[in-house]
Amino acid sequence: xxxxxxxxxxxxxxxxxxxxxxxxxxxxxxxxxxxxxxxxxxxxxxxxxxxxxxxxxxxxxxxxxxxxxxxxxxxxxxxxxxxxxxxxxxxxxxxxxxxxxxxxxxxxxxxxxxxxxxxxxxxxxxxxxxxxxxxxxxxxxxxxxxxxxxxxxxxxxxxxxxxxxxx
Numbered sequence: 057x058x059x060x061x062x063x064x065x066x067x068x069x070x071x072x073x074x075x076x077x078x079x080x081x082x083x084x085x086x087x088x089x090x091x092x093x094x095x096x097x098x099x100x101x102x103x104x105x106x107x108x109x110x111x112x113x114x115x116x117x118x119x120x121x122x123x124x125x126x127x128x129x130x131x132x133x134x135x136x137x138x139x140x141x142x143x144x145x146x147x148x149x150x151x152x153x154x155x156x157x158x159x160x161x162x163x164x165x166x167x168x169x170x171x172x173x174x175x176x177x178x179x180x181x182x183x184x185x186x187x188x189x190x191x192x193x194x195x196x197x198x199x200x201x202x203x204x205x206x207x208x209x210x211x212x213x214x215x216x217x218x219x220x221x222x223x
Contacts, residue, residue, distance in 0.1 A: 083188055086157070086184075086188065087122070090119060090122065090181075091119055094115040094116055094118060094119040095112075095115070095116075098111075098114075098115035098118060098177070099111035099112045099114070099115045101165045101166065101173075102114075102115070102118075102165065102166050102173050102174045102177055103115060103166065103174060104166055104167070105166065114174070118174070118177055118178055118181055119181075121178055121181045121182055121185065122181055122182075122184070122185035122188075123185070124185075125181070125182045125185035125186045125189075126185050126186070126188065126189045127189070128186060129185065129186025129187060129188075129189035130189035132186070133145050133148075133149055133186070133187075133189060148187075149187040149188070149189070150187075152183060152184075152186075152187035153184055153187040153188050156180045156181075156183040156184035156187065157184055159176075159180050160177065160180045160181070160184065163176055163177060163180070
């Protein structure tokens with residue numbers, strides 16, 4: 057480990073970098089899809105009973121919840137990652153992100169369950185964004201496993217998902 061070699065036998069730098077890039081790409085795709093849904097779908101599905109402008113603002117506020125939850129989730133998950141282990145927290149956060157995303161997809165509309173629909177949407181977005189803060193764990197995990205000369209370049213590539221430029 058001190059000489060910059062992989063911390064686990066059989067784990068290549070390229071596979072760690074690829075996994076990091078895939079995780080970052082999925083994270084940004086989530087923000088793209090949720091932002092698009094907040095602009096086009098959520099005002100009609102979750103906030104139909106209020107003024108259209110207020111519904112649009114409420115939908116964007118639901119989107120903004122994710123930006124507030126990420127640093128808080130990162131701090132909490134990082135704390136437990138140091139105590140319990142990064143791998144356990146990474147698995148937990150991947151599961152929580154997946155379950156939250158699925159539940160957002162099957163969430164009943166305002167017409168079906170009333171005010172509970174937007175409240176559940178906000179709670180699920182809090183859980184989803186808090187858990188997705190662990191995507192940084194993959195980058196933290198891959199950095200010490202990368203040889204010294206390419207460490208910064210591969211870490212930057214995994215953050216920007218510019219995989220081909222670093223491989």
